[in-house]
Amino acid sequence: MGFLDNAKDKLSELSDQHPDQVESLSDQAIERGGDAADSATGEKYADHVDQAQTRADGMIGER
Numbered sequence: 404m405g406f407l408d409n410a411k412d413k414l415s416e417l418s419d420q421h422p423d424q425v426e427s428l429s430d431q432a433i434e435r436g437g438d439a440a441d442s443a444t445g446e447k448y449a450d451h452v453d454q455a456q457t458r459a460d461g462m463i464g465e466r
Contacts, residue, residue, distance in 0.1 A: 429463045 418425045437456040441449050 426464075430460065433459050433463075 433456050437452045440452045444452075
């Protein structure tokens with residue numbers, strides 16, 4: 404088993420143990436990413452960015 408496999412297993416274990424923290428951090432990351440995209444495009448694609456944020460949050464979601 405390689406380094407990345409070990410890291411993946413450890414992250415999976417930690418996410419199972421702390422689902423609320425993972426959800427909170429993922430929400431923050433999605434929000435910041437959307438804000439960065441809006442800033443970079445002058446909010447020209449804000450509706451598309453919002454839709455992508457909603458889909459990403461749904462894909463990650465709570466287990």
